[in-house]
Amino acid sequence: MKIRLVSDGVFNPIDDIQTTLTAPPAGFYWIDADVDDLALLQPLFSLHDLAVEDCLSEEEQRPKIEIYESHYFIVVNSIRFDDEEIFLRSLNVFLGRHYIITVTKQKIHELRSLKPILWEQEVNTPDRFLYLLIDLVVDNYFTVSDRIEAKIEKLEEDILMHTKKSHLNEIIGLRSEILWLKKVLGPQKELINTLNKRDLRLIDDQLQKYFSDIYENAVKISETFDTFRDLMGNLREAYQSSIANRANEIMRVFTAITTIFMPLTVITGIYGMNFDNIPELHWKYSYFTVIGVMVVLAISMVLIFRKKDWI
Template sequence: MKARLVQDGIFTLVEDITQTAYPPQHGFYWIDAEPEDLDILQPLFHLHELAVEDMLTEEEQRPKIELYDTHYFIVVNSIRFDDEEIFLRALNIFLGKHYIITITRQKINEIRAVKPVLWEEKVTSPDQFLYHLMDLIVDNYTIVGDRIDAKIEKLEEDILMHTKKSHLNEIIGLRGEILWLRKVLVPQKEVLFTLHKKELRLISEPLKKYFGDIYENAVKISETFDTLRDLMGNLREAYQSSLASRANDIMRIFTALTTIFMPLTFITGIYGMNFEYIPGLHSHYGGIATVVFMVIVGVSMFILFRKKDWL
């Protein structure tokens, strides 16, 4: 657990955690903690027992905002995409008048990325901190959406160039993750809508407009994932069409080869019959002439099929 005094974006480490229970003369306290630290933080800030219980008992929480008398409890999901799988990590936030507490079970990139933003913007209040943190989280959804879109385009190219059975597993897996993300984005949008529209005494009135901008971005991202879901449906149809086209090409080749060998088989069948008088049977050049004739027939049919684009 780390406690910092934030004044105009400048961080000062706080050694005595009990000091954070009282408002500073200027700025606010940011406490970056883990769930195990709640034994100290709950009595110090009088955190609501229901919020603490939810955090300790539920590893995966639905995005939400709960309003209490002295503080708000907010749960949002950070997103990460490593080209193979999408990960969502819950970020628990307690927002007070003079403090903000961020609690995570795993490291979240946005926590590290928000530090230079706070310094650049000279942040002096916890609601401003919350705004910049939420902005980074939503921006990451945009980045992940772009990367998924790029992956879909590459997958489409691979399918058109050379269809493999593994492509179907990729399509099904990626579509499932997109549907999962759409499901997560719905409650996350509700959290942002509450911060934008509802009368909240811990959120300054001018800052609500900025939360509205984040909410609009979240709506656009949700629409983007709707589009990606439709693209996955089109991709599956392209996969099936490619398989059908490939099967037709194979059947066409086999049919042409079978057709070419039909007259050759007919010729060998005639000369394989047990008759004594067959033209050229006893000729010294009969065998050679027959083979040459069969080659001419086969090559002629091949040229004919190529000319008609059957091969």
């Protein structure tokens, strides 16, 4: 657990957690904790039992805001994409009048990225800290959406150029990830809309208006993933069409080969009959003549098929 006094964006480490129970002369306290620290933090800050239970739960939490007497409990989902799977990590926030507590189970990139922004903007209140944090979380969705879009474009190109059976597994896997993420974006969008429109005493009225910009970005993200869902459906159709076209190409080649061998089979069948009076049977050039006719016939058919673009 790390405790910092943040004043005008400047960080000052605090060793004694008892210090954080009263408001500082300037700035606010940021307590960066993990779930194991809640046993100490809950009695000190009177954190609600249900909020603490949500933090400790192994189940995935929906983005939400819970309003209690002395603090707000806010859950947002940070996103990470490693080119194979999309991961969502819950970021639990307790917002008080003079403090903000962030509780995570894993490392959250946005928390590390936030520090220079706090210093640059000389942040002095916990509600502005919350605003900048949620803004970073939503902005990261744009970064992930760009990577997903690039992956979809590459997958489409691979399917059109060289279709493989593994492409279907990639399509199904990525589509399921997008659909799952789309369901998560709905509650997160509602959370940001609540921060934007609801009367919240721990968030300054002037600052609250800025949440409308984050809400617009959340709407754009949701629409982008709607587009991705449609694109994945188109990719699946393209894959099926490519497989069908390749099967047709193979069948066309096999049909052409069969057609070429049909007259050759007739000739060999005739000269394979056990009759004495077959024309040119006892002629010394009969074998070479028949072979030559068969070769010329086969080459002629190949040339005709190629001219007609059948093979």
